[in-house]
Amino acid sequence: MPEPRMDLPQGTLDLLILRTLALGPEHGWAISERIHQVSSKVLQVQQGSLYPALHRLERRGWIKAHWGTSENNRRAKFYELTRSGRKQLEAEESAWKKLAAAVAQVLGTA
Amino acid sequence: MLSDLLIRLRALFRRDAVENELDAELRFHFDRQVEKFVQSGLSLQEARRRARLTIGGSEKIKEECREARGVHFLEALAQDVRYGLRVLGKNRGFTAVTILTLALGIGANTAIFSVVYAVLLQPLPYRDASQLVVLNEQTPKVGQVAASYPNFLDWRAQSHAFSQTVAVCSIGLNLAGVSQPETVSGEAVSPAFLSMIGVRPFLGRDFSASEENAGTAPVALVSYDLWRSHLGGDPNALGRTITLDGRSFTVIGVLPPNFRAPDRTDVIVPIGFWATNNPELADRGDRRDMEAVGRLAPGITLTQARAEMEGIAARLAKAYPATNDRFGILLSPIRDKFVGNMRPAILILFGAVIFVLLIVCANVANLFLVRSAARTREMALRMALGATRTRIVGQMFTESLILAFLGAVLGLALAIGGIHGITQLIPTEMLSGATVNLNLPVLVFAAAVAVLAAFIFGLVPAVHSTHPDVQSELKEGGRPATAAAKQNNLRGALAIVEISLALILLVGAGLMTKSLYRLMEVNPGFRPERVLTMEMNLRTQQYSKDPAILNFWQQLLDRVAALPGVESAAVATVTPLTGFHSRSDIAIEGMPPAKPGDHPHPDVHIVSSGYLTTLGIPLLRGRTFTDADSEKAPRVAMINLMVAKRYFPAENVIGKRFTFAEAGDKNNWITIVGVVGDTKLYGLANPARLEVYVPFRQSPTSGMQFIVKSAADPTALTSAIRGVVASIDKDQPIFAISTMNDLVSNSISTRRITLILLGLFSALALILAAIGIYGVISYSVAQRTHEIGVRMALGARRGDVMRMVLKQGVTISLAGVVVGLAVSIGLARLMSSLLFSVSANDPLTFAGVALLLMAVAILACYVPARRATKVDPMVALRWE
Numbered sequence: 001m002p003e004p005r006m007d008l009p010q011g012t013l014d015l016l017i018l019r020t021l022a023l024g025p026e027h028g029w030a031i032s033e034r035i036h037q038v039s040s041k042v043l044q045v046q047q048g049s050l051y052p053a054l055h056r057l058e059r060r061g062w063i064k065a066h067w068g069t070s071e072n073n074r075r076a077k078f079y080e081l082t083r084s085g086r087k088q089l090e091a092e093e094s095a096w097k098k099l100a101a102a103v104a105q106v107l108g109t110a
Numbered sequence: 111m112l113s114d115l116l117i118r119l120r121a122l123f124r125r126d127a128v129e130n131e132l133d134a135e136l137r138f139h140f141d142r143q144v145e146k147f148v149q150s151g152l153s154l155q156e157a158r159r160r161a162r163l164t165i166g167g168s169e170k171i172k173e174e175c176r177e178a179r180g181v182h183f184l185e186a187l188a189q190d191v192r193y194g195l196r197v198l199g200k201n202r203g204f205t206a207v208t209i210l211t212l213a214l215g216i217g218a219n220t221a222i223f224s225v226v227y228a229v230l231l232q233p234l235p236y237r238d239a240s241q242l243v244v245l246n247e248q249t250p251k252v253g254q255v256a257a258s259y260p261n262f263l264d265w266r267a268q269s270h271a272f273s274q275t276v277a278v279c280s281i282g283l284n285l286a287g288v289s290q291p292e293t294v295s296g297e298a299v300s301p302a303f304l305s306m307i308g309v310r311p312f313l314g315r316d317f318s319a320s321e322e323n324a325g326t327a328p329v330a331l332v333s334y335d336l337w338r339s340h341l342g343g344d345p346n347a348l349g350r351t352i353t354l355d356g357r358s359f360t361v362i363g364v365l366p367p368n369f370r371a372p373d374r375t376d377v378i379v380p381i382g383f384w385a386t387n388n389p390e391l392a393d394r395g396d397r398r399d400m401e402a403v404g405r406l407a408p409g410i411t412l413t414q415a416r417a418e419m420e421g422i423a424a425r426l427a428k429a430y431p432a433t434n435d436r437f438g439i440l441l442s443p444i445r446d447k448f449v450g451n452m453r454p455a456i457l458i459l460f461g462a463v464i465f466v467l468l469i470v471c472a473n474v475a476n477l478f479l480v481r482s483a484a485r486t487r488e489m490a491l492r493m494a495l496g497a498t499r500t501r502i503v504g505q506m507f508t509e510s511l512i513l514a515f516l517g518a519v520l521g522l523a524l525a526i527g528g529i530h531g532i533t534q535l536i537p538t539e540m541l542s543g544a545t546v547n548l549n550l551p552v553l554v555f556a557a558a559v560a561v562l563a564a565f566i567f568g569l570v571p572a573v574h575s576t577h578p579d580v581q582s583e584l585k586e587g588g589r590p591a592t593a594a595a596k597q598n599n600l601r602g603a604l605a606i607v608e609i610s611l612a613l614i615l616l617v618g619a620g621l622m623t624k625s626l627y628r629l630m631e632v633n634p635g636f637r638p639e640r641v642l643t644m645e646m647n648l649r650t651q652q653y654s655k656d657p658a659i660l661n662f663w664q665q666l667l668d669r670v671a672a673l674p675g676v677e678s679a680a681v682a683t684v685t686p687l688t689g690f691h692s693r694s695d696i697a698i699e700g701m702p703p704a705k706p707g708d709h710p711h712p713d714v715h716i717v718s719s720g721y722l723t724t725l726g727i728p729l730l731r732g733r734t735f736t737d738a739d740s741e742k743a744p745r746v747a748m749i750n751l752m753v754a755k756r757y758f759p760a761e762n763v764i765g766k767r768f769t770f771a772e773a774g775d776k777n778n779w780i781t782i783v784g785v786v787g788d789t790k791l792y793g794l795a796n797p798a799r800l801e802v803y804v805p806f807r808q809s810p811t812s813g814m815q816f817i818v819k820s821a822a823d824p825t826a827l828t829s830a831i832r833g834v835v836a837s838i839d840k841d842q843p844i845f846a847i848s849t850m851n852d853l854v855s856n857s858i859s860t861r862r863i864t865l866i867l868l869g870l871f872s873a874l875a876l877i878l879a880a881i882g883i884y885g886v887i888s889y890s891v892a893q894r895t896h897e898i899g900v901r902m903a904l905g906a907r908r909g910d911v912m913r914m915v916l917k918q919g920v921t922i923s924l925a926g927v928v929v930g931l932a933v934s935i936g937l938a939r940l941m942s943s944l945l946f947s948v949s950a951n952d953p954l955t956f957a958g959v960a961l962l963l964m965a966v967a968i969l970a971c972y973v974p975a976r977r978a979t980k981v982d983p984m985v986a987l988r989w990e
Contacts, residue, residue: 027138028135028138028139029138029139029142029143047136047139047164047165047171048165048170048171048174051135051136051139051171051174051175052171052174052175052177052178053178055175055178055179056178056179058179059178059179067131070138070142072142072145074138074141075134075138076135076138077131077134077135077138
């Protein structure tokens with residue numbers, strides 16, 4: 001059985017999704033497109049990882065979903081950040097920054 | 111957390127809506143992707159293809175989303191159950207055979223467990239029953255004997271291991287003033303009895319401490335049943351009187367409906383009253399019907415209590431050598447009193463049904479393996495489509511669970527029938543009030559057995575058929591040859607297990623059969639045919655003088671002997687195989703005086719002149735009693751052969767004299783006038799004992815057995831005898847009416863029941879094992895059709911093919927037999943207490959059973975072997 005094609009370190013996907021949604025409600029396809037573009041086409045979120053992650057975040061209560069109309073006038077499922085999601089994002093963001101800084105420091109001095 | 115719960119619940123109950131949303135969401139994503147590709151200049155067709163490629167299998171994504179939403183387990187289960195039912199419905203034959211086999215295994219287990227629970231596990235209706243201990247006396251010569259009341263009083267005064275101790279004396283009383291006089295039984299107890307065991311009267315009061323003293327008024331607690339039948343269940347019955355032994359007893363209370371004692375209990379009276387009216391209780395050497403029950407003090411173990419009581423017994427032996435020399439004290443948990451001698455038989459049968467269940471599981475696992483071989487491709491397909499191995503194993507296991515559940519339901523129906531049958535087999539008195547039925551603990555057990563069985567027979571094939579090796583071979587195309595070989599090995603191993611388990615059961619049944627056969631060949635020393643026995647106890651005031659007692663028995667004997675159809679009749683204090691027998695020390699004239707405890711200690715039977723004729727006991731020398739051996743004539747006795755051989759080995763015993771040492775009257779010599787054959791008083795499996803007979807007119811006794819030899823069916827005489835008794839004394843009850851044949855058969859009932867059930871289970875095991883090996887061989891023949899065809903095309907003859915197939919069967923059976931024999935040698939010893947004059951490793955039984963099993967197994971292989979010889983080489987070759 002192949003593993004999910006995850007190009008990102010474990011747990012980073014949740015952070016990216018939450019960060020993306022901090023800008024406003026979005027549907028799944030737009031989330032993956034935005035991550036792709038904002039990362040200068042470095043990060044490609046596979047659908048196989050994206051949707052399970054969205055459903056998992058929804059279950060944890062960090063995001064909530066509603067059906068709305070998309071930019072091309074079709075019914076789409078939009079996700080938005082909840083209050084606890086925002087808190088979670090802050091926590092994960094600072095944790096990530098600390099980690100990144102620490103890793104960069106190690107790489108820089110070694 | 112609330113969102114979590116809502117999402118889970120929604121997913122569970124609005125399944126379709128959630129699924130539709132998931133579909134829509136993924137479809138939207140797909141369409142957007144296609145749109146994007148089209149915008150970048152691809153054709154619609156090419157855009158769709160690319161989108162499909164980048165997105166991957168949507169089923170897999172959905173599955174992972176479901177998992178992420180967290181209802182996966184329940185949902186998967188529901189799906190598996192639906193799928194399983196569909197699959198099972200398609201394979202009707204497989205399903206039916208599996209369910210039936212499982213039902214047999216689960217049903218047998220449930221039925222036997224209901225007995226295990228009722229007898230060994232069900233809590234006794236006492237407070238902290240595990241702390242209650244029964245105390246008896248014991249001697250090295252006789253083993254367990256009853257306790258004497260003065261000894262009990264000393265135990266109670268001296269011991270610290272018990273927080274409380276009470277005396278319990280079994281009593282029988284004649285109940286008069288009712289339509290037909292009857293004997294009731296019960297106990298005379300120390301007043302603290304009920305409070306110590308933690309039982310409160312259903313109505314009325316418990317005994318008070320003062321009721322231990324002599325001279326208290328006659329009062330009684332009656333059983334719930336007696337209250338219903340004789341006092342009309344009247345709540346105001348307290349204070350009313352019942353007539354027991356011709357005396358009025360005031361009813362002070364009613365026992366609760368669930369009251370249980372090891373023996374039948376109709377009434378309970380205080381020991382103070384009983385001791386006053388039975389002055390022999392004050393005699394330290396009088397050990398008849400009493401035992402003590404104690405509650406262990408907190409923190410004291412049975413072993414510690416034993417040690418303390420040993421010391422007390424030693425002190426008493428020193429203080430009262432005449433009555434207590436070498437008497438010890440025997441302590442046993444109260445449960446043992448209820449279980450009696452049934453424990454080994456019950457445990458052996460429980461072991462046997464567990465073996466049957468294992469055979470059933472092996473058989474069903476084999477069926478599953480055959481089916482899973484056919485389903486390997488289906489599994490491969492599902493795994494290729496993204497199903498995880500866990501998911502598939504879980505799904506197959508769900509099928510096993512469904513089968514086990516259905517098997518359990520049918521098994522419960524079988525168990526109800528089985529429980530009914532078993533309770534018919536077990537004599538009521540052996541159960542001591544335990545009710546064998548399908549109660550909650552038994553149901554829980556059945557459910558647990560079903561789940562366990564599903565684990566055993568379901569998991570092995572499920573894990574096997576999804577094994578990566580099997581799967582990878584399949585993927586490489588063609589027939590998974592090594593996998594098939596591996597599976598055949600597994601199936602062969604299962605068949606070996608089945609055969610060895612069946613062999614163990616057959617060995618058990620064989621040993622029991624041989625024991626029972628040997629037991630029935632034992633010469634009991636008497637002739638039980640056409641003999642009716644019953645008991646009477648003359649307990650009212652009018653029989654307080656010896657002449658009245660003698661007069662009653664003589665009239666009874668004379669009038670019954672005159673009845674048509676009566677060949678002979680006798681009164682006696684003994685009927686072989688029943689109840690307790692009184693024993694006494696004797697001193698033989700001319701022999702040096704023995705130390706206390708070293709006297710000859712024979713059973714002493716008080717009998718009328720017709721006793722030998724009525725029971726067909728042979729007179730070997732001298733004469734039997736006659737009517738001339740009356741109270742006025744010189745005292746005489748007969749002895750059995752064992753006494754003659756042991757104490758008068760070289761001389762003519764007729765005319766020798768002895769005396770009952772306890773009586774101490776050396777001038778009251780008793781002359782031996784006859785020698786009779788030994789009888790098996792204590793059961794066919796037990797050795798005969800020393801016996802002395804004295805004429806009833808010289809030892810008037812109020813409680814006697816009445817024994818009648820009939821010319822035809824002895825039970826036909828019952829009402830005529832009742833009439834005779836009523837014509838002498840209309841208030842005199844008769845009890846324990848039974849034919850001698852029934853007594854003989856009851857005396858071996860534990861062994862007989864064990865044999866019947868063990869025989870049944872081993873027959874079942876044999877059939878299942880035969881089916882098992884048949885299945886393995888015929889499947890292997892079917893698999894090898896091609897190979898057999900090739901062999902025959904190359905010149906192999908039918909005989910060669912037959913030999914080749916049979917060889918496989920013989921190898922499996924031989925392996926099973928060897929393993930089974932090895933295990934049997936170890937296990938058979940566990941049942942040695944049930945065996946009689948057969949060694950637990952009886953070579954004939956082992957060999958016979960092994961041969962039988964081999965024969966059946968080879969027969970089971972012969973059918974597929976013959977089929978193999980019918981293979982048409984051309985068809986087989988073209989089959990590929």
